[in-house]
Amino acid sequence: MTTKSRLSHLQQLEAESIYILREVAAQFERPALLFSGGKDSITLVHLALKAFRPGKFPFPLVHIDTGHNFQEALDFRDELAAKIGEKLIVRYVQDSIDQGKAVEEKGKFPSRNGIQTVTLLDTIAEFKFDACIGGARRDEEKARAKERVFSVRDEFGSWDPKLQRPELWNIYNGKIHVGENVRVFPISNWTELDVWEYIRSENIALPSLYFSHKREIVWRDDLVFPVSKFITLDNTDKVEERTVRFRTVGDMTCTAAVESEANHIDDIIREIQISRTTERGSRLDDKRSEAAMEDRKRGGYF
Amino acid sequence: MDLLRFITAGSVDDGKSTLIGRLLYDSKSVFQDQLDAIERAGQVNGEINLALLTDGLKAEREQGITIDIAYKYFSTPKRKFIIADAPGHVQYTRNMVTGASNSDLAIILIDARKGVIEQTYRHSYIVSLLRIPYVVVCINKMDLVDFSETRFEEIKNQYTEFAKDLGLESIEFIPISALRGDNVVDPSTDMGWWKGNTLLGYLEEVEILSDEKKHQPRFPVQYVIRPQTNEHHDYRGYAGQIRSGSFKKGDQITVLPSGLKSKIKSIDTFAGSIDEAHAPMSVTILLEDDIDISRGDMIVPANEEPSVSQELEADICWMDAKSLLPGNKYLLRQTTGSVKSAVKEISFRIETQTHEKKSADQLSLNEIGRIKIKTAKPIAYDPYAHNRGTGSFVLVDEGTNNTVGAGMLI
8 A cells, every 4th residue: 555545634533433423323222413503513413424424314413502602603503404404403401490400500600501411411311312422522621531432421421430431442332221321422532623624624614603703802811701691791891892703612601702813714723723722721611620521521511 | 644543551650641741741732721720730849740731530630640541632743643641550451451452553661760660561461462563662761860871771672582572563762751851852962872763753753554554455334324215215335434455346345244245336425436445434335236234244355355253262351340251141342243252261361471371260350361252143353463453352241231351353
């Protein structure tokens, strides 16, 4: 073989992710793909097209809508599902709150990140999902770096990092008992830059949020936050208009923007290459404590 | 740009986490917020504690040891790297096997003060058992032996001598200090005698020829795509990832274990049909004839068939607290297939320090041995020594559903 036929790192990662998606389809009865309209889950959907076309997806797309999402991401979510003709299931955190199952946080910056887990676990129970595919990557956070591609959760949705199954070669073991659930992460081995380079090479469309635009913001802990009806402003807050874009998209209450003029994917990639902070450096949910992500995952969070 | 997956192995205090931290730090792969976080967590001897970059779990930070394998990522303009950071403790041998199973290269760390120790033997043995073709022995903490070339040569000779019968394809030695950064990314200013590469330089340049390229074509069928729509009424595609070699449109093939024969009609991808595909591509193969094929079957060239058998012999690393005993039944998962199996015999247990074969009536947690096993149906396989993709399997305990053994077929 000549070196010419060697796959590039992106092609290798793509082949591995398609393999994992097909393993999910073959090993589980009722899988779901968690789809938020963010760049990582959009990449997952693109990989699923590659894994299953000309057939249909062997799973629905599922979104746990916190009610604090960016409208641009929701619109994109609906348009993409319609365009590819796949089923989209949406469940609302607001319903869990209304039913008294989840309690809204108090304070100036209330986040629904924690109580999202309640709705997720209820949705898993409602549809009896035995596997949920997610777009998490190991480079995002140190607790994620420890997680298997097939990550078994108990009947309470909990992750126990000390009781993980060994994962050898590319043989994935999806066997579980009734009530258990497997979280599957097909893009575990991708980095943020890989995702962006893949989006560029495959010409994948993204919500406008990722590109630079003018927006009203306030400063919080040196981070740029979008003004929305979900945060409480007081007279110490100064609302300014800035040219920003988002590097990661979660709830409007915990996702900070970065000041940026990058409105083309090449500029974004250049910006990420020279960035001195991680993607999750702009996520308030991870800054709550040293082990914030690990604690949330033990509780059933993605 | 290509991808290199490697594992780091070494005993508890050999400085493995520090080395990985150093590789990430000196190659500018650490972000400011990560540095801020480890700086908040405290310093060691006035230096930031680079080891904290790798230990991700609370219990690990509390105890200052690595419990579970973690994957780390970094890249240079020349290559992308995935590091499997495996724990050094004896009781986590299974985690090292896990990390080694996906690696093309292993870094073995030796403390220059201690030289080759028991753990070095154990780790090197696992590396050779798992058939990792390339080994870099990093002789670390050179600053604590006055950067002595004599000491370096001494350890090098010691390792070379013991590794003679391990069958490792390529061994490189590099003197380093992970704590100070000597010869990791930047050349050492205190080891003028060293004319060789830095560790990163070596990792960037080593030419990796993975199994995928060297071996006969193998395509385990993973999933059958049958849209049954008007547009694709008769479409029946066999989806999977090519494990080794390449397949071309028009190739004569055999389907195993049934032995049915056909010809490749087309090789499909989302972007369209292609004439030829090679490992490790994920593709969909369509055949000329309508034959019965399902997940777990293997498509191979008609003139390059692997073994097909129900009686297997394998080296196995045991990973469960409940011991492996003759007569026990497990689900055996090999490539995409799954079949019931029964352990017939434990041929011997291997003493990983000395490579001695000892007779054994059971294999307990973290032990390695050779077994004979019988499967309920025949499986198609290659010896692990020839093909890591089709020669490997895991055993699953059907009571707990846990993965309890990692096997390499003889």
